[in-house]
Amino acid sequence: MIEQPSQSFTFQFPASRVLFGQRTTDVLQTEIEKLNISKALVIVTPQQRDAGNQICEILAQNNAGLCDLAQMHTPTDVTQKALDQLQASGADGLVSIGGGSTIGLAKALSIRTGLPHLAIPTTYAGSEMTPILGETADGKKTTRRDPKILPDTVIYDVAHTLTLPVSMSVTSGLNAMAHAVEALYAKDRNPIISLMAERAISQLCFGLRALAQSFTDQGPQSAEPDTFARAQCMEGAWLAGACLGMSSMAIHHKLCHTLGGTFDLPHAETHAVILPYAVQYIGDAAPSAMAAICRALDAEEASHGLRTLAEDLGAPTSLAQIGMPEDGLEHAADIAMQNPYWNPRPLDRSAILDLLTRAHQGRFGAA
Ligand code: NAD
Secondary structure, three states, rough: OOOOOOOOOOOOOOOEHHHHHEEEEHHHHHHHHHOOOOOOEOOOOOHHHHHHHHHHHHHHHEEEEEEEEOOOOOOOHHHHHHHHHHHOOOOOOEEEEOHHHHHHHHHHHHHHHHOOOOEEOOOOHHHOOEEEEEEEEOOOEEEEOOOOHHOOOEEEOOOOOOOHHHHHHHHHHHHHHHHHHHOOOOOOOOHHHHHHHHHHHHHHHHHHHHHOOOOOOOEEOOOOOOOHHHHHHHHHHHHHHHHHOOOOOOHHHHHHHHHHHOOOOOOHHHHHHHHHHHHHHHHHOOHHHHHHHHHHOOOOOOHHHHHHHHHHHOOOOOOHOOOHHHHHHHHHHHHHHHHOOOOOOOOOOOHHHHHHHHHHHOOOOOO
């Protein structure tokens, strides 16, 4: 397909510094010096204390302690407790190591205090590349964008993803892929974002396939971790996160936000289930995006290519499987129609209810 030239766009590269590779964390000391941090508080979840302690060791005399309070959806009461610990520690900077939940807490602390933030992502969710912060107070999640929320430095170290279980790697990778897919038909896309998005999808597709194939039900097929596949996934996650940070998302992210926020469904799994249905909904309304997805997946049709990938990877394929109540579907369709947003294909309540109903049953085929 011949691509049409872009009509007009504004493009600004994000201001964060990115290091990518194997054992990149070895240069952490030098990187915090560049940020003028003399003592850093290390942020983790309780589940990743060991990874946090490793970082404290590398920081040595520049370590101001470990804050292991991070949890899903960045609750503001948890942020307040972490803020108290931060102030008592005398830290003048933050190092986060973990997934979107951990990076979310460090972003919340950084925007409240103005302290520099160095992020070391260990999942593929992509939060480290965005100026976006979602926070929960009184059971309600609100999201804001501010360039100051973007971490100052991001260290991608493949070594820190080797512990991510394959099932979580798969759903997290499909979460990342969703950012890149929606960037391809975003209203504010531009040629650079489109190139990044296509490469992100391709790297994630081939990296995740290799990763899933390297494991059997009995465990890994080889004693050596597949660092090549992990590096492909991580590069895809970086590019996809950058796409999320630089472009507006559409129906897929809005549906996942609704389902996650209202029915407390797991974040990455919800993205994994919804993506093929959302792309099928867009279909002919974004032909060049569909062509790019096909090229990246080496598939003949975009939504089917995404569904086949999810099935091959053993990802969840129905909302019922991840805890969505059937009697919530009408309510979900109503919420998805509120606060109208731009989408390549206009929003139609009955078509959205049909999408959700089929996604609930895991029934994928002609819409
Ligand atoms: P997560 O950060 O909640 O991590 C899930 C669990 O996996 C945690 O217990 C974590 O400690 C553990 N874990 C992470 N990396 C690991 C590793 N390498 N080895 C072993 N265990 C590991 O999951 P997530 O999917 O990365 O993040 C989801 C959250 O991030 C959601 O709240 C979502 O809204 C947010 N998010 C925000 C943005 C943004 O731009 N603001 C983007 C994506 C996701």
